Amino acid sequence: MGQDIGRVGIERVEGWGMSVGSTARIVRPRDLDQLRGALEEARRAGVSLAPRGTGCSYGDASTTRDGWALDMTRMNRLLDFDASTGDAELEGGASIRQLWRKALPLGYWPKVVSGTMFPTMGGAAAMNIHGKNNFKVGTFGDNLLEIDLLLGNGDLVTCSREQNAELFHGAIGGFGMLGIITRAKTRTTKVYSGDVRVRGISCHDLGEMMDAMQELVGEADYLVGWIDTFGSGSAGGRGLIHDARYLLDGEDSDPDKTLSLKHQDLPDAVMGVPKAEIWRVLRMFNHDPGMRLVNAIKQVSGRMEAMSGWHRQSHAGFNFLLDYVPDWKYAYARRAGDGLLQYQAFLPADTARDGFLALLAEGQSSGHTPYLGVLKRHRPDPFLMTHALDGWSMAMDLKVTAKNRAHLMETCARFSKICLAAGGRFYFAKDQVISPDVARASFGSERIAAFHELKAHADPDGLFSTDLWRRVFEEDPARTSHGPWPR
Amino acid sequence: MQDSGEPDQNSSSPSSVPERVLVVGASSGIGASLVRQLAQEGCQVAALARREDRLAELAEGAPPGSVHVYPHDVMDAGDVPALLERIVKDLGGLDTLCYVAGVMPMVGPQEYDHDQDRTMVRVNLLGGMAWCAEVARLFLSERRGTIVGVSSVAGERGRRMNPAYHASKAGFTTYLESLRNRLEGHGVRVVTILPGMVSTDMTAGIDKLVWPITPEQAAKTMISTWRGSFWSTRYMPLRWCLVMRVIREIPSRIFRHLNI
Numbered sequence: 222m223g224q225d226i227g228r229v230g231i232e233r234v235e236g237w238g239m240s241v242g243s244t245a246r247i248v249r250p251r252d253l254d255q256l257r258g259a260l261e262e263a264r265r266a267g268v269s270l271a272p273r274g275t276g277c278s279y280g281d282a283s284t285t286r287d288g289w290a291l292d293m294t295r296m297n298r299l300l301d302f303d304a305s306t307g308d309a310e311l312e313g314g315a316s317i318r319q320l321w322r323k324a325l326p327l328g329y330w331p332k333v334v335s336g337t338m339f340p341t342m343g344g345a346a347a348m349n350i351h352g353k354n355n356f357k358v359g360t361f362g363d364n365l366l367e368i369d370l371l372l373g374n375g376d377l378v379t380c381s382r383e384q385n386a387e388l389f390h391g392a393i394g395g396f397g398m399l400g401i402i403t404r405a406k407t408r409t410t411k412v413y414s415g416d417v418r419v420r421g422i423s424c425h426d427l428g429e430m431m432d433a434m435q436e437l438v439g440e441a442d443y444l445v446g447w448i449d450t451f452g453s454g455s456a457g458g459r460g461l462i463h464d465a466r467y468l469l470d471g472e473d474s475d476p477d478k479t480l481s482l483k484h485q486d487l488p489d490a491v492m493g494v495p496k497a498e499i500w501r502v503l504r505m506f507n508h509d510p511g512m513r514l515v516n517a518i519k520q521v522s523g524r525m526e527a528m529s530g531w532h533r534q535s536h537a538g539f540n541f542l543l544d545y546v547p548d549w550k551y552a553y554a555r556r557a558g559d560g561l562l563q564y565q566a567f568l569p570a571d572t573a574r575d576g577f578l579a580l581l582a583e584g585q586s587s588g589h590t591p592y593l594g595v596l597k598r599h600r601p602d603p604f605l606m607t608h609a610l611d612g613w614s615m616a617m618d619l620k621v622t623a624k625n626r627a628h629l630m631e632t633c634a635r636f637s638k639i640c641l642a643a644g645g646r647f648y649f650a651k652d653q654v655i656s657p658d659v660a661r662a663s664f665g666s667e668r669i670a671a672f673h674e675l676k677a678h679a680d681p682d683g684l685f686s687t688d689l690w691r692r693v694f695e696e697d698p699a700r701t702s703h704g705p706w707p708r
Numbered sequence: 709m710q711d712s713g714e715p716d717q718n719s720s721s722p723s724s725v726p727e728r729v730l731v732v733g734a735s736s737g738i739g740a741s742l743v744r745q746l747a748q749e750g751c752q753v754a755a756l757a758r759r760e761d762r763l764a765e766l767a768e769g770a771p772p773g774s775v776h777v778y779p780h781d782v783m784d785a786g787d788v789p790a791l792l793e794r795i796v797k798d799l800g801g802l803d804t805l806c807y808v809a810g811v812m813p814m815v816g817p818q819e820y821d822h823d824q825d826r827t828m829v830r831v832n833l834l835g836g837m838a839w840c841a842e843v844a845r846l847f848l849s850e851r852r853g854t855i856v857g858v859s860s861v862a863g864e865r866g867r868r869m870n871p872a873y874h875a876s877k878a879g880f881t882t883y884l885e886s887l888r889n890r891l892e893g894h895g896v897r898v899v900t901i902l903p904g905m906v907s908t909d910m911t912a913g914i915d916k917l918v919w920p921i922t923p924e925q926a927a928k929t930m931i932s933t934w935r936g937s938f939w940s941t942r943y944m945p946l947r948w949c950l951v952m953r954v955i956r957e958i959p960s961r962i963f964r965h966l967n968i
């Protein structure tokens with residue numbers, strides 16, 4: 222290695238769902254100098270760099286069949302937290318976990334968190350993630366005040382709504398293709414308790430669920446619907462809503478206790494099974510009949526939960542459902558290349574219900590019933606390549622095996638047709654299936670051209686590239702197969 | 709719809725593909741036997757050692773294309789990441805790492821030589837840690853693979869003969885156990901091999917070998933051990949397992965008077 226560029230190794234670099242990935246060189250710089258060194262070294266070697274945080278995107282947003290992966294997780298310092306405003310400043314590789322663990326004892330909670338606490342600031346910004354409160358506070362990007370972006374041309378620029386606004390709105394949700402986010406400044410919410418009030422509302426079908434959620438949009442702080450994906454006909458889209466609210470000042474009799482980190486600990490065991498082993502139990506149910514049973518049990522227990530009314534849950538417990546069971550994805554597969562994919566469709570408010578029902582029916586009839594379905598309410602945001610719209614999203618977890626893979630991709634292509642007909646959008650933290658045509662029809666050629674123009678300016682040599690970029694956006698097919706640089 | 713339908717490119721192999729094995733310390737003894745046997749079976753073998761001429765001989769004696777040779781000194785731990793990358797590319801992936809490299813200079817009763825001791829620790833322990841760690845990261849990311857470390861029964865007690873050798877092997881045995889525990893549940897297997905006395909260049913200076921086995925026997929046992937699932941720690945020959953159990957229990961105040 223010509224210069225100090227941080228730790229270098231060879232690894233399988235895969236999406237979180239494990240079904241896409243490849244063996245690649247992975248570079249892990251520790252500071253800005255090493256990061257610059259890595260860019261320089263890649264340029265010299267004539268390869269592209271795939272920016273990557275914790276690798277929490279389900280699909281190919283941070284994988285690369287052609288080039289090096291640039292793992293930013295070692296640049297993970299928490300730089301500043303202003304206890305009077307709740308504004309936090311972190312390096313790009315710092316995680317949501319680091320942020321909330323700093324913020325909560327001081328009475329703050331991140332504005333937007335995902336279902337897992339492990340994404341990095343850079344990754345969360347680049348994919349413009351959202352949480353169960355998207356309808357209320359917008360996306361992760363909506364709550365960012367400022368980012369530092371290391372461009373492909375080597376410039377380090379600070380971007381905000383006032384300064385380099387175009388880059389700011391392009392890089393957020395720009396899947397890392399304009400530059401590396403080395404620093405992010407974000408707002409947090411003042412909270413008066415380490416708990417939220419939660420209640421369940423059981424619903425007989427999708428229409429009922431969406432009506433009930435819509436009614437709560439003005440009152441709830443978080444709203445999320447779990448869908449029994451095996452329900453069909455009149456029970457299509459039945460499920461359970463979780464409505465959660467922050468506690469007001471004074472409502473928690475002992476806030477010091479609930480705001481402590483100890484109170485936020487997720488349980489060590491679920492129903493007597495040690496956490497780390499639960500995936501082995503789940504694996505026994507990871508097939509259609511098993512998941513039909515699990516969904517049915519959840520639907521019944523949801524009814525009971527709905528009858529029990531309001532209860533309290535810690536912020537971490539409510540938000541980070543995906544972290545309850547470590548490695549639960551191994552229930553799907555452990556062999557690289559198998560696993561799961563998530564198809565999350567974003568549909569406008571007026572077409573959402575019928576569109577989602579059509580998607581569920583399509584999945585069931587083609588033999589790819591999702592094992593998990595999640596419904597959320599969204600609102601638009603100002604970012605160039607955003608998935609956010611005034612409408613709804615339904616996420617579906619689909620099992621991928623070597624055998625069903627090709628057929629599943631065909632089914633996903635039909636999903637995309639349904640989404641496009643309903644005026645839908647796609648979200649690249651989840652996607653691994655859409656084609657350039659689908660993207661063009663969904664986002665519009667002008668928007669995509671504008672993004673290309675931004676990239677041409679910020680990363681003129683095409684130093685940053687991922688499998689996602691090459692699959693959906695790369696214009697020149699010759700480049701797609703050989704990478705952006707001659708080999 | 710494009711892509712994603714195509715099978716993905718990674719180094720995991722269906723069972724029909726021959727095993728791809730990396731042998732560190734391949735120029736003589738157990739390592740050379742391993743390379744010969746694996747190559748004969750049709751495996752793809754990456755053979756690493758300092759002595760290039762020995763490696764060349766190995767490659768010549770093996771079926772064409774089966775043995776890839778890489779001159780490497782395990783004391784240069786900094787070379788490991790780049791070399792591993794090259795090997796994974798050349799072999800199209802990796803299934804098994806065997807760390808066999810080891811040195812045991814004869815130490816006289818009055819001899820206390822730190823340079824010599826340091827060499828033993830660097831070859832027997834640090835080199836093993838460098839290779840195992842680098843490969844562990846690759847295997848962990850693939851949730852598969854087997855790491856085989858050759859330590860020694862000498863790591864079970866500190867005998868009077870060669871303190872640094874015993875310490876380096878004790879360290880490597882413990883390192884491998886710890887690695888095994890870390891990787892438990894992630895699909896990666898770690899196997900500790902504890903040979904007694906193997907009649908190789910290394911033991912040529914010892915007058916009387918106790919229950920000696922040939923390097924060919926040792927290699928054969930090792931291969932079947934890592935391919936099986938029963939043993940995670942394998943004494944060779946097996947009777948050392950019982951013997952060491954007894955020897956481990958001897959109190960130090962007695963052990964220091966015994967010449968064993």
